[in-house]
Amino acid sequence: xxxxKTMALSYKGRPLRRKGNLIYYGSMSDKYIIMFQVLAxxxxxxxxxxxxxxIQLQLTAAxxxxxxxIVKKGExxxxxxxxxLGSVWLERQLARG
Numbered sequence: 001x002x003x004x005k006t007m008a009l010s011y012k013g014r015p016l017r018r019k020g021n022l023i024y025y026g027s028m029s030d031k032y033i034i035m036f037q038v039l040a041x042x043x044x045x046x047x048x049x050x051x052x053x054x055i056q057l058q059l060t061a062a063x064x065x066x067x068x069x070i071v072k073k074g075e076x077x078x079x080x081x082x083x084x085l086g087s088v089w090l091e092r093q094l095a096r097g
């Protein structure tokens with residue numbers, strides 16, 4: 001059985017990290033990352049399913065304050081749609097430099 005610390009989640013080749021209702025997508029060594037925030041959920045069986053997810057394209061520069069890091073933001077009705085849009089934003093922004 002794999003050790004939980006060695007198992008890393010990824011989406012389209014980029015790392016995913018979760019802390020509570022926040023999910024960070026991308027590497028902090030890159031200039032930009034995506035932050036997803038689960039804003040609302042509903043119960044489906046035993047699972048909580050996201051019904052509203054906020055998306056933010058952020059700079060990773062440590063010297064900037066939180067509000068100044070936000071480059072673009074939006075919202076989607078489920079986690080899959082949010083991750084799909086977030087991955088496009090991140091890829092395009094990283095390609096621009």
